[in-house]
Amino acid sequence: DGREALQLLQDSPCDLVLLDILMPVMDGFETLARMKQNAALREVPVIMISALDELRGVVGCIEMGAEDYLPKPFNRVLLRARIGASLEKKWLRDRERRKTDELEQTLRLLEQAHEQMVLQASHDGLTGLANRRTVETQLDSRMKRGTPFTVIYIDLNGFKKINDTYGHAAGDDLLKQVASRLLKAFRSRDVVGRWGGDEFVALMDPGSGSVQTGVSRITECLAEDFVVWKDGAQCGVSVGAAVGVALWNPGDTATELLRRADLAMYVEKLRMAG
Numbered sequence: 001d002g003r004e005a006l007q008l009l010q011d012s013p014c015d016l017v018l019l020d021i022l023m024p025v026m027d028g029f030e031t032l033a034r035m036k037q038n039a040a041l042r043e044v045p046v047i048m049i050s051a052l053d054e055l056r057g058v059v060g061c062i063e064m065g066a067e068d069y070l071p072k073p074f075n076r077v078l079l080r081a082r083i084g085a086s087l088e089k090k091w092l093r094d095r096e097r098r099k100t101d102e103l104e105q106t107l108r109l110l111e112q113a114h115e116q117m118v119l120q121a122s123h124d125g126l127t128g129l130a131n132r133r134t135v136e137t138q139l140d141s142r143m144k145r146g147t148p149f150t151v152i153y154i155d156l157n158g159f160k161k162i163n164d165t166y167g168h169a170a171g172d173d174l175l176k177q178v179a180s181r182l183l184k185a186f187r188s189r190d191v192v193g194r195w196g197g198d199e200f201v202a203l204m205d206p207g208s209g210s211v212q213t214g215v216s217r218i219t220e221c222l223a224e225d226f227v228v229w230k231d232g233a234q235c236g237v238s239v240g241a242a243v244g245v246a247l248w249n250p251g252d253t254a255t256e257l258l259r260r261a262d263l264a265m266y267v268e269k270l271r272m273a274g
Contacts, residue, residue, distance in 0.1 A: 001023050001024045001025035002023050002026030002028065002030060002034075003031075004025075005017075005019070006031060006035070009041055010040070010041075015087055016044070016046075016047065016083060016086055016087055016090065017046045018049055019048055020049045020050070021048060021049070021050045022050075028061065029057070029061065032065070033064060036064060036065050042065070045067035045087075045089065045090050046061075046065070046066045047066070047068045048061045048068070048070070049069070049070050049072060049074065050070075051072050067089070068082050121133075124194040126175060127176055127194050129179045129193050129194045130193030131193060131194065132194070132196060134193060136254070139254050139257075139258075140254065142205070143254065147206060148247060149203055149206065150203070150245060150246070150247050150248070151203060151204075151246045151247075151258060151261045152203075152245055153201055153245075153246075153264070153265040154200040154202065154241050154242075155200075155244075155265050156178065157242060157272065158239060158240075159171065159174070162237055166230045166237070167230065169229075170235075171228075173228055173229070174228055174237065175198065177226050177227075178222065178226070178239070179192075179200075181222060182200060182202070182218065184221060185217040185221045186202055189205050190203060190204050201261075211245055211247070219240075222239065225237060226238070226239060242265050242269035243268060244260075244262060244266065244267070244268055246258075246260035246261035
């Protein structure tokens with residue numbers, strides 16, 4: 001009966017169903033309808049088997065999604081031909097579906113690879129911040145826009161000593177931690193990038209708060225000790241930063257602006273060493 005057939009199909013997937021219209025408990029119409037409602041069964045081809053006087057019902061089954069039909073009593077040669085044709089159609093559909101799935105998977109991998117390439121091209125590989133090229137591009141874009149903005153030059157204090165004391169792996173880990181804190185010190189509209197070594201450059205747009213507030217956030221975010229590892233043990237290290245600020249004015253070149261920010265940072269570093 002139809003109910004038992006559905007249970008068998010759930011337990012043992014198959015490639016083709018020969019379905020009689022007249023069955024006890026659940027007839028062929030209901031069985032076919034249940035199959036088409038089931039995501040796991042709706043793609044299984046169905047050949048309806050019916051007496052000649054049930055042709056109207058067969059038409060309804062075809063409209064519901066049945067693959068073909070055989071009149072009863074059926075001819076063995078015709079039976080083999082219909083079964084062979086239905087199985088070949090299913091094989092072609094399955095092959096097409098596999099190719100489509102493979103193509104979609106390939107496209108997803110290509111998209112992921114493209115996104116990764118874009119990310120690698122625009123971000124620093126160690127810290128994940130914008131890289132120098134991206135900062136320069138953003139700098140040019142802001143200059144063309146013509147709206148005043150601020151460049152903040154950040155140079156860590158005592159980083160070489162940490163590298164020498166705890167090793168370069170600890171130094172790299174420290175730079176990652178510094179980058180994570182710097183991101184929290186700025187707003188999403190600002191740009192924060194690694195300029196090189198232990199130097200960072202940020203671009204602050206108007207509306208991100210006062211420059212002094214931004215400098216204070218940088219100082220605060222770096223004030224708490226960092227944790228690095230050496231010989232399997234955690235070590236607390238302190239690292240501050242000298243911060244230089246330069247406001248872009250119409251007519252300034254990128255070189256001039258960065259030089260002023262760098263000079264302001266250097267003056268601050270001398271004051272702190274003082």
